[in-house]
Amino acid sequence: MRIAGAGGLALAWVALLYGAPAQAVGVTVTVKAKIAEGAGPKDAIVVLDPLDFKPPPSHDTAVVDQMDKQFVPQVTVVRTGTAVSFPNSDQIKHDVYSNYPPKRFELKLYAGVPAQPVVFDTPGLEALGCNVHDKMKAFVGIVDSPYFAKIRRLGVSGSVTINVPAGHYVVHVWHPDLGARVPGQTIEVKGEPVAVSFDLDLTGIPDPTAAWPFP
Amino acid sequence: MKLRTRIAVTFLMLLAAILAVALTAVSSANHGNAAAELKRQLDVGESVFNRVLKTNLAQLTLAAEVVAADTGFRAAVADRDNVTLISVLENSGARIKAAMVVLTSLDGEVIAASGSHAAAGEPFPERRLFVRRLGPDGETLPNTTFMVEDGRIYQVVAVVVNSPLPVAWVVMGFELDRKAALELRDITGLGVTLSAGSAAGSRTIVSTAPSGQLPDSTLETRRIVLAETAGATIVATLSKSLAEAMTAFDRLTNFLYWIAASSLAVSAYAAFWLARNITRPLRAITSVVDRIRAGSYDVPIAEQRQDELGALAEGLRVMQAAVQSRDSSIRRLAYEDTLTGLMNRTAFNAQLDAALAQPDAAIAVAVINLHRFRRINEHLGYAVGDAVLKTIAARLTQNGHAVGKVARLAADQFAAFAAMRPSDSLETWGATLMVRLAEPVVVESQPIDISASAGLALAPADARTADELLRCADLAQERARRHKSGIARYEPNMMPAGRDQLSLLGELRHAVDHDELRLYFQPKIELSSHRVAGAEALLRWQHPTRGLLGPAAFIPFAEQAGFIRQITRWALEQSIACAAEWYRGGRALAVSVNVTVDDISDARFHLRVANALVRHQLPPGLLTLEVTESGFIEEPERALAMLDALAALGIKLAIDDFGTGYSSLSHLARMPVHELKIDQSFVRGLESDPEFATVVKSAIDMGHSLGLQVVAEGIETENSARQLAAMQCDIAQGYLYAKPMPRPEFERWTLHRDFVPVLATPTDLKASELSDTAAFAFL
Numbered sequence: 001m002r003i004a005g006a007g008g009l010a011l012a013w014v015a016l017l018y019g020a021p022a023q024a025v026g027v028t029v030t031v032k033a034k035i036a037e038g039a040g041p042k043d044a045i046v047v048l049d050p051l052d053f054k055p056p057p058s059h060d061t062a063v064v065d066q067m068d069k070q071f072v073p074q075v076t077v078v079r080t081g082t083a084v085s086f087p088n089s090d091q092i093k094h095d096v097y098s099n100y101p102p103k104r105f106e107l108k109l110y111a112g113v114p115a116q117p118v119v120f121d122t123p124g125l126e127a128l129g130c131n132v133h134d135k136m137k138a139f140v141g142i143v144d145s146p147y148f149a150k151i152r153r154l155g156v157s158g159s160v161t162i163n164v165p166a167g168h169y170v171v172h173v174w175h176p177d178l179g180a181r182v183p184g185q186t187i188e189v190k191g192e193p194v195a196v197s198f199d200l201d202l203t204g205i206p207d208p209t210a211a212w213p214f215p
Numbered sequence: 216m217k218l219r220t221r222i223a224v225t226f227l228m229l230l231a232a233i234l235a236v237a238l239t240a241v242s243s244a245n246h247g248n249a250a251a252e253l254k255r256q257l258d259v260g261e262s263v264f265n266r267v268l269k270t271n272l273a274q275l276t277l278a279a280e281v282v283a284a285d286t287g288f289r290a291a292v293a294d295r296d297n298v299t300l301i302s303v304l305e306n307s308g309a310r311i312k313a314a315m316v317v318l319t320s321l322d323g324e325v326i327a328a329s330g331s332h333a334a335a336g337e338p339f340p341e342r343r344l345f346v347r348r349l350g351p352d353g354e355t356l357p358n359t360t361f362m363v364e365d366g367r368i369y370q371v372v373a374v375v376v377n378s379p380l381p382v383a384w385v386v387m388g389f390e391l392d393r394k395a396a397l398e399l400r401d402i403t404g405l406g407v408t409l410s411a412g413s414a415a416g417s418r419t420i421v422s423t424a425p426s427g428q429l430p431d432s433t434l435e436t437r438r439i440v441l442a443e444t445a446g447a448t449i450v451a452t453l454s455k456s457l458a459e460a461m462t463a464f465d466r467l468t469n470f471l472y473w474i475a476a477s478s479l480a481v482s483a484y485a486a487f488w489l490a491r492n493i494t495r496p497l498r499a500i501t502s503v504v505d506r507i508r509a510g511s512y513d514v515p516i517a518e519q520r521q522d523e524l525g526a527l528a529e530g531l532r533v534m535q536a537a538v539q540s541r542d543s544s545i546r547r548l549a550y551e552d553t554l555t556g557l558m559n560r561t562a563f564n565a566q567l568d569a570a571l572a573q574p575d576a577a578i579a580v581a582v583i584n585l586h587r588f589r590r591i592n593e594h595l596g597y598a599v600g601d602a603v604l605k606t607i608a609a610r611l612t613q614n615g616h617a618v619g620k621v622a623r624l625a626a627d628q629f630a631a632f633a634a635m636r637p638s639d640s641l642e643t644w645g646a647t648l649m650v651r652l653a654e655p656v657v658v659e660s661q662p663i664d665i666s667a668s669a670g671l672a673l674a675p676a677d678a679r680t681a682d683e684l685l686r687c688a689d690l691a692q693e694r695a696r697r698h699k700s701g702i703a704r705y706e707p708n709m710m711p712a713g714r715d716q717l718s719l720l721g722e723l724r725h726a727v728d729h730d731e732l733r734l735y736f737q738p739k740i741e742l743s744s745h746r747v748a749g750a751e752a753l754l755r756w757q758h759p760t761r762g763l764l765g766p767a768a769f770i771p772f773a774e775q776a777g778f779i780r781q782i783t784r785w786a787l788e789q790s791i792a793c794a795a796e797w798y799r800g801g802r803a804l805a806v807s808v809n810v811t812v813d814d815i816s817d818a819r820f821h822l823r824v825a826n827a828l829v830r831h832q833l834p835p836g837l838l839t840l841e842v843t844e845s846g847f848i849e850e851p852e853r854a855l856a857m858l859d860a861l862a863a864l865g866i867k868l869a870i871d872d873f874g875t876g877y878s879s880l881s882h883l884a885r886m887p888v889h890e891l892k893i894d895q896s897f898v899r900g901l902e903s904d905p906e907f908a909t910v911v912k913s914a915i916d917m918g919h920s921l922g923l924q925v926v927a928e929g930i931e932t933e934n935s936a937r938q939l940a941a942m943q944c945d946i947a948q949g950y951l952y953a954k955p956m957p958r959p960e961f962e963r964w965t966l967h968r969d970f971v972p973v974l975a976t977p978t979d980l981k982a983s984e985l986s987d988t989a990a991f992a993f994l
Contacts, residue, residue: 038351039353058765060775095286097286099289099290099292099293099378099382104293118830126379127378127379128379129377129378129379130379131286134284134379135352136379137379137380178630205349206349207352208380
């Protein structure tokens with residue numbers, strides 16, 4: 001529910017910034033996936049990257065919790081500049097780290113809520129781990145666009161609708177099990193809702209960083 | 216092949232065959248066991264080998280994973296802090312003595328390496344290590360393989376470094392060097408060879424086999440492919456020599472061979488020993504059989520056994536005795552007279568010949584005939600006859616050295632021969648023999664008189680061979696028998712004129728059938744009146760080549776050959792015919808015909824005479840039959856009976872050659888004779904010896920006193936004729952008056968003579984009166 005809360009918050013923020021809601025047009029992105037047998041559903045990220053303007057930096061906050069030796073949620077997307085908090089809801093300690101370029105950090109073994117959130121001020125894909133629990137893994141996508149959403153627990157198909165102002169966008173899709181980047185689809189949003197669909201092949205060797213659609 | 220060898224060889228070959236089969240089976244089983252054992256060892260070895268490699272892999276993987284999960288190491292990877300990375304790699308490699316520790320990118324590009332295995336920035340040679348495979352949770356699985364690098368073989372593993380996404384590979388490897396191979400060999404008990412192959416060929420990298428060892432053809436191998444790519448193959452070869460595996464079995468097999476050889480040797484000895492024990496008595500028996508075959512029966516058969524061979528020996532012993540018995544009885548039958556036990560003719564001839572073969576041998580031979588032996592058999596029985604013969608044989612052989620060798624040649628004929636020393640006399644020796652026969656033989660308390668005659672011959676004077684000597688002695692015996700002299704020595708004139716007796720007999724038959732015999736007549740003169748009283752018919756043989764022969768030349772032989780009856784029959788027939796003709800011509804002239812003992816022993820003789828008289832119508836009074844005294848000696852009763860029968864016919868009978876025999880006066884008195892003919896030997900002696908005159912006078916007186924007419928033969932001088940006349944001899948016969956003449960000459964001679972009148976009554980014999988008509992058929 002926290003994830004849903006975060007998504008709703010972002011949309012509300014965009015609507016507030018760019019004027020009347022009547023101007024917003026829904027872009028429905030439908031994803032069909034070919035999934036490996038036995039693979040569990042994971043959240044996919046959909047981002048509409050505006051071509052007509054450069055969005056301003058964000059000062060949002062987000063939370064990635066740790067429960068039952070798992071990051072919750074395991075896929076998070078935030079605007080560049082968002083401060084993400086990593087509370088530890090387990091009774092045991094965790095040592096959260098990232099060795100990836102957007103933000104290299106390590107939260108030494110801790111319990112409870114760290115004093116300072118981590119601010120992700122560079123776009124990119126952050127892979128998080130716990131130094132004492134190798135199986136704990138989470139992704140934080142950092143994007144400049146304010147128009148993004150997650151398709152939760154994507155199975156063979158799923159869709160999401162993002163309301164955006166009229167204009168030109170490139171629609172990107174990412175999933176943790178993708179082995180390569182999926183080409184974005186450029187669309188022009190006018191007064192009518194737009195439908196975009198992607199076919200994903202999730203059966204290969206995952207390479208999430210290579211599949212991250214942004215430079 | 217000898218039986219002994221055959222038995223032994225058969226058993227040995229059988230045993231050898233059994234042993235060969237057994238050994239082959241054992242050897243084959245051993246070989247099979249060894250091969251199976253070897254395969255099992257290879258199976259186990261392969262399993263152990265794989266297990267060791269797996270353990271190695273686990274160790275490598277664990278070590279690599281430890282490194283990969285290290286926080287500091289992950290940080291160093293992220294920082295590309297190569298110095299730190301190398302030290303970490305070396306450190307972790309040292310922990311497990313890994314020969315190779317390398318860090319590569321996910322693409323396999325070398326980032327850092329311990330030692331000098333790879334240079335940073337270059338791709339790691341074994342690309343297969345970097346193929347990513349995912350586990351069930353999406354984790355990247357470690358890769359492992361074997362690789363050849365710088366001529367060494369490594370077992371390598373690649374473990375991904377998650378940070379937390381896969382960012383790099385930690386490659387860690389053990390070198391499979393000689394030390395490792397030796398360890399594997401010690402664990403598996405197998406030879407371990409590691410080799411790398413490519414399209415160009417295979418080369419051995421590491422081997423536990425000592426270098427320079429020759430390839431073993433019996434090597435059993437198990438090939439384990441460790442890694443295989445298009446270009447290269449890494450192979451581990453586990454090996455063990457079958458010969459090595461066979462070693463234990465070989466010891467067993469060798470032991471078995473040793474046992475087989477020993478048992479074969481022992482069996483060979485036993486087989487030969489047994490075979491020899493079986494065949495040794497057989498050989499002994501065989502040699503006995505050989506000796507029996509050669510005619511030696513007195514070899515004892517020594518085998519005393521309870522088994523079959525003993526039975527065989529016993530059978531041989533019985534057979535030997537039987538053969539010996541039969542052999543000796545055959546010899547006896549062949550060379551011995553079964554009745555008396557004396558030699559037979561065959562043996563006697565052989566021994567005589569052998570004696571004659573001695574140089575300068577003077578051998579005396581005697582042939583002894585028993586007289587009247589047939590009568591003994593006929594009247595007293597054959598048992599008595601046999602007893603007589605046995606007694607005589609015993610007597611002859613008693614004190615054998617004085618007699619010499621004695622044989623029985625025929626039923627009543629014995630023979631003896633002895634070597635004569637110069638001082639010995641043949642006659643004395645002969646007398647020695649005859650003395651032994653002088654005593655009567657007593658059989659069943661009955662004395663039996665034996666009379667015998669013996670003939671003597673002496674080698675080499677008379678003959679030089681046994682056959683000839685015996686014949687000479689036989690001829691002498693004939694002479695002795697005829698002359699009643701008891702014993703006679705052979706003289707050359709006894710041998711019939713140099714002609715073979717068989718051919719003489721044939722010639723005699725021919726003479727009778729072809730009228731070669733002639734009748735000569737010699738007149739008989741009444742001394743008182745000088746008138747012709749009759750004639751004696753005398754036989755001559757007009758022989759085709761030898762001329763005219765007197766009776767002495769063939770009558771004795773004809774008697775001996777049993778041919779005298781035919782001759783007598785001829786003479787009687789001719790004489791009667793002659794006399795009958797004269798009688799019918801008006802001349803009643805009595806004719807005398809000589810008959811022999813043999814003739815009057817013919818029971819039908821009188822019938823024949825009667826028949827001839829009837830046929831020729833001759834009055835019986837005109838026929839006189841002259842019989843010698845000897846005719847009454849052998850069988851006087853029978854002879855007397857015949858004389859009576861003849862006298863009953865009305866014919867006259869005369870005793871011929873009176874004075875030479877031993878006729879007893881009692882016999883003489885009983886004989887129905889009419890005439891006594893004094894032997895001419897007495898007549899010839901009249902002039903020279905006064906003694907003879909006395910004898911002749913006595914004979915004449917005796918004849919007269921018995922009422923007989925007395926005839927003197929062989930008168931050649933007037934003087935003797937006067938003397939005989941003075942002695943009142945009735946009739947004279949001799950050359951003084953006339954020699955024997957053929958019939959025509961005799962008839963001419965009688966033409967002018969006066970005849971003594973004869974009461975010539977016509978025959979009163981009628982054919983119908985003859986009791987036995989069969990006599991006619993016989994004639």
